[in-house]
Amino acid sequence: MAKNIRLKTARTQKDLSQEQLADAVDVTRQTISAIERGDYNPTINLCIKICKVLGVTLNDLFWEE
């Protein structure tokens, strides 16, 4: 699976650490790390939570062209 660079970019643009984003969406830091590394495909519920916290759409973060 490819790395999710867009998630990392959106997170750093919001000036959030992995730990802070993880706390905001109620998961562990390792889960965010696994999503960014492309090791884990999150469920749609988690994707929505992440998008809400980062203020972006699902397409912006998870849609692959």
Add this chain to the structure above:
Amino acid sequence: MKKYDEYQIFMKYKCANHSFNLLTGLLLVNAFLGVRLGSRWEWGTMKEVEVLVILLIASLFNTIISVYHNAWYTKVNEKRGYMWFFLISGIINLTFTIEYFISNPNSLLINGKIGFEIFKLMPALLGLSISIPYFIREWNEKRMEKNE
């Protein structure tokens, strides 16, 4: 609030599946060699010891990969404190157990076969298998972050 997040639950199932496969494989190999080689393949003083040692190996394997993949503790646990506790207690336990085996050299192996005394190692192995993978993972993550 759930105790584990979705990735932890996914990893728990994955680790349990790998451990179950290992357990089944080891039991099958042991049974196959036992049938094929007969008494030449007996490595435990009793059949029960052999089965329990295989169970111990599979459960330790499950512990190690679960801790490594962050599927052992709940998401709110203060992991670092627990890990140091398990590491120190594991080392102390291991020291005492090795000391015991040195002073009683015939207790571990009886006529070249493993006896029940092997399970004295269990608390030490459990403590170490919970803590060491965590520290290895932490070190590995720091290394990966530096590379990025």
